[in-house]
Amino acid sequence: MSLLEVRDLAVSYDGRRAVEGVSFTVEPGEVVAVVGESGSGKSTTAHAIIGLLPGNAAVESGRVLLGDADLATWSQRRLRTVRGARVGLVPQDPSTSLDPVKTVGAQIGEVLRLHGRRDRREVRARVLDLLARVGLPDPETRARQYPHELSGGMRQRVLIAIAIALGPSLIIADEPTSALDATVQRRILDLLDDLRAESGTAVLLVTHDLGVAAGRSDHLVVMKDGGIVEQGRTSEVLAAPRAEYTRRLLADAPALSARPFRDPPAADEPAVVVRDLVREFRVGRRPFRAVDGVSFEVARGTTHALVGESGSGKTTTARTVVRFARPTSGTVTVTGAPDGRGFRRHVQLVHQNPYGSLDPRQTVGEIVEEPLRNFGAGDRATRRARVADLVERVALPEDVLTRRPRELSGGQRQRVAIARALAAGPELLVLDEAVSALDVTVQAQILDLLDGLQRELGLTYLFISHDLAVVRQISHTVSVMNEGRIVETGTTRQVFTDPRHPYTRELLAAIPEPVR
Structure with a gap:
C-alpha cells in the first residue's frame, strides 16, 4: 500500500477550477517532486492534501488517501490530528511562517504541547534536540532567539524542525528553498535528504525549479494549468520527456x-x-x-x-x-554619464521585485511614460509613440498600455519595469536580482529579452x-x-x-x- 495516494483530485477557487484530475502516489521513503510554473496548481494540490486551502477554495472531488484514511472527507478538527503527527509541512517563506513575537524554542515547543507533550523539561529537551538535528549551532542560544535574529537559512531550518518534531511519515516541502542562496539551498536540501535517510520519511517536494527536482527526487510529476502533463521516474522523464511542456522546462532551467x-x-x-x-x-x-x-x-x-x-x-x-x-x-x-539630474538618463536600475517597484495606481502606459515626462522629453504625442515602441520592444501586447500591474503576470510586470528603465535611453542598466523571483520559463524569456536588447541597442x-x-x-x-x-x-x-x-x-x- 502506498503511503499517500491522490486520486482524480479537483480543487476550485470561487467556483473556478484550479486543479482537475490530479492523480499520483508517494511511497514510503520516496521523494516525489511536483514541478511547474506559477499557476500550475502544484501548491494548491499540496495544500489540499492536508486541508490548508484558503477560505475561497474547496475540494470538489477526488480522494486523498493516507494509508486507509481519506483525508478529503475529514473535518478541519480531525485533520489537525494528522498535521504534524503524520504529515509535516515546510512552507515556502520563513519570514511570514514564523511568529515574530515568539522565540524559536517556544514555537517548536508549541507543536509538541498541542499534541499532548506536557512535561516542560521533556519538551525543552526535545526542542534542543530538534535544533541540533537540523544543524543549528548552539541550540540553547537559538531556542531563546526570535526569528528576526536568524538568517533566512536558519529560519528555514527552524521550520523543518517544526515539521519533523512529531516524527511524521510524510513531509510536504512547498518551495522550501526558492528564497535562499544557492549554497544555503543546497544545505537545506541535503538536510531533507539526511532526515529521509535516517528515518525513512517520504518527501513531497513542490518546486518551480526543475534543476532542484532533477537532483533530489525519485519520481517527477509535471503540472501545467491545473493538470498533470507527465509523470514517471525522474531519470526516465529527464532522459526522454514525452510532453512538449516538460521539454521546454528542461531547456529553460539554467542549471x-x-x-x-x-x-x-x-x-x-x-x-x-x-x-x-x-x-x-x-x-x-x-x-x-x-x-x-x-x-x-x-x-x-x-x-x-x-x-x-x-x-x-x-x-x-x-x-x-x-x-x-x-x-x-x-x-x-x-x-x-553627466553629473546631476542627467545621470538618471544615462544609468537606470531594474529592481528585483516588480510587485513593489511599479505604482499599482498607474496604468502600464503611465508607468513607462513617467521617465519621459520627468525629463521633459517631447510632446504628449511623441511620448505616447515612444511608449508604444518600448512596449513592443519588450514583447508585450499593445493592450497592456491601459492595464494596471495587478492585471499582469510576474514576467509581464518585469518586462514593464525594463521598458520603463529603457524609456530615457540609458547606456547602462543595473539589474538587481531582476529574474530571481520568476519561474524558469519566464526567467529564460527575460534573459533572452535582455540579450536581444543588448545586441540591438549596445547596452x-x-x-x-x-x-x-x-x-x-x-x-x-x-x-x-x-x-x-x-x-x-x-x-x-x-x-x-x-x-x-x-x-x-x-x-x-x-x-x-x-x-x-
Whole structure:
C-alpha cells in the first residue's frame, strides 16, 4: 500500500477550477517532486492534501488517501490530528511562517504541547534536540532567539524542525528553498535528504525549479494549468520527456541547459570603473564595512555579473554605482554619464521585485511614460509613440498600455519595469536580482529579452545575482563577492571552468544538477 495516494483530485477557487484530475502516489521513503510554473496548481494540490486551502477554495472531488484514511472527507478538527503527527509541512517563506513575537524554542515547543507533550523539561529537551538535528549551532542560544535574529537559512531550518518534531511519515516541502542562496539551498536540501535517510520519511517536494527536482527526487510529476502533463521516474522523464511542456522546462532551467559561454567582445574603453570602493554603515557605535576595497571594470556593451550570497555586499555595491548610496571611500566612474539630474538618463536600475517597484495606481502606459515626462522629453504625442515602441520592444501586447500591474503576470510586470528603465535611453542598466523571483520559463524569456536588447541597442549591464546558473547564461565577465570583498574575477568561462578561490568552488558546487 502506498503511503499517500491522490486520486482524480479537483480543487476550485470561487467556483473556478484550479486543479482537475490530479492523480499520483508517494511511497514510503520516496521523494516525489511536483514541478511547474506559477499557476500550475502544484501548491494548491499540496495544500489540499492536508486541508490548508484558503477560505475561497474547496475540494470538489477526488480522494486523498493516507494509508486507509481519506483525508478529503475529514473535518478541519480531525485533520489537525494528522498535521504534524503524520504529515509535516515546510512552507515556502520563513519570514511570514514564523511568529515574530515568539522565540524559536517556544514555537517548536508549541507543536509538541498541542499534541499532548506536557512535561516542560521533556519538551525543552526535545526542542534542543530538534535544533541540533537540523544543524543549528548552539541550540540553547537559538531556542531563546526570535526569528528576526536568524538568517533566512536558519529560519528555514527552524521550520523543518517544526515539521519533523512529531516524527511524521510524510513531509510536504512547498518551495522550501526558492528564497535562499544557492549554497544555503543546497544545505537545506541535503538536510531533507539526511532526515529521509535516517528515518525513512517520504518527501513531497513542490518546486518551480526543475534543476532542484532533477537532483533530489525519485519520481517527477509535471503540472501545467491545473493538470498533470507527465509523470514517471525522474531519470526516465529527464532522459526522454514525452510532453512538449516538460521539454521546454528542461531547456529553460539554467542549471540543466548547456548554453555556450558568452565571450566578451573587444572594447575600446570601459563603461564602468570601480576602484577601491568602501561603503560603511553605522551599527551602534561601531562602523560596519559592507563593501571593503572592491574594484572591477565593465566593458562597454557587455554584461558584468556580481555574484555572492546574501550579505556579500553585491547590492550595496550596485546601489553605489547608481548613486543611491555614497561611497565611504574609493571611486565609481560611469563613462559619459553627466553629473546631476542627467545621470538618471544615462544609468537606470531594474529592481528585483516588480510587485513593489511599479505604482499599482498607474496604468502600464503611465508607468513607462513617467521617465519621459520627468525629463521633459517631447510632446504628449511623441511620448505616447515612444511608449508604444518600448512596449513592443519588450514583447508585450499593445493592450497592456491601459492595464494596471495587478492585471499582469510576474514576467509581464518585469518586462514593464525594463521598458520603463529603457524609456530615457540609458547606456547602462543595473539589474538587481531582476529574474530571481520568476519561474524558469519566464526567467529564460527575460534573459533572452535582455540579450536581444543588448545586441540591438549596445547596452551595458551590471547584473547582480546569487544564482550562478543564471550568471553563466547571461554574463561575459564575473566578480565573485564574499563578506564585502571580491575574491575572484575574470571572464565567465574562466571563473566557471577554472575557479581559483574555495568560495567560488563552493558556489559552483551548489548549482543543482541531476545526481540520481
